[in-house]
Amino acid sequence: MDRGAVHREELIEEIRRFMRRVGVEHAVFFGSRARGDERPHSDLNLVLLDERFEGERLGRLLQELQREWKSDLHVGLLPCSPEQFVEMQEWNSLAREAAQHGVRLHVDLADEGQPE
Numbered sequence: 001m002d003r004g005a006v007h008r009e010e011l012i013e014e015i016r017r018f019m020r021r022v023g024v025e026h027a028v029f030f031g032s033r034a035r036g037d038e039r040p041h042s043d044l045n046l047v048l049l050d051e052r053f054e055g056e057r058l059g060r061l062l063q064e065l066q067r068e069w070k071s072d073l074h075v076g077l078l079p080c081s082p083e084q085f086v087e088m089q090e091w092n093s094l095a096r097e098a099a100q101h102g103v104r105l106h107v108d109l110a111d112e113g114q115p116e
């Protein structure tokens with residue numbers, strides 16, 4: 001399958017499956033793929049929001065999360081707590097873009113095990 005031609009709705013469902021695998025209820029999908037103006041080799045940009053990411057070593061955390069990303073599409077991940085994300089918007093232009101123009105996604109982990 002040509003990953004550059006994947007529809008935005010399919011990507012969002014793929015992101016939601018990933019969120020369930022890693023146990024994250026809230027995320028922000030942003031960048032060219034979220035806007036719909038991607039190029040064939042554009043990556044997917046995703047902020048993962050969870051309190052448990054506070055104070056974690058980013059290198060180790062990214063390795064663990066990347067192992068659970070089951071798509072051949074490259075993903076750029078930013079795992080942080082909701083509070084860190086708010087603070088980051090003051091000095092990080094990507095965090096600002098995500099907050100202002102990103103697609104906020106939610107999965108209900110309490111429904112885990114229920115048919116989709």
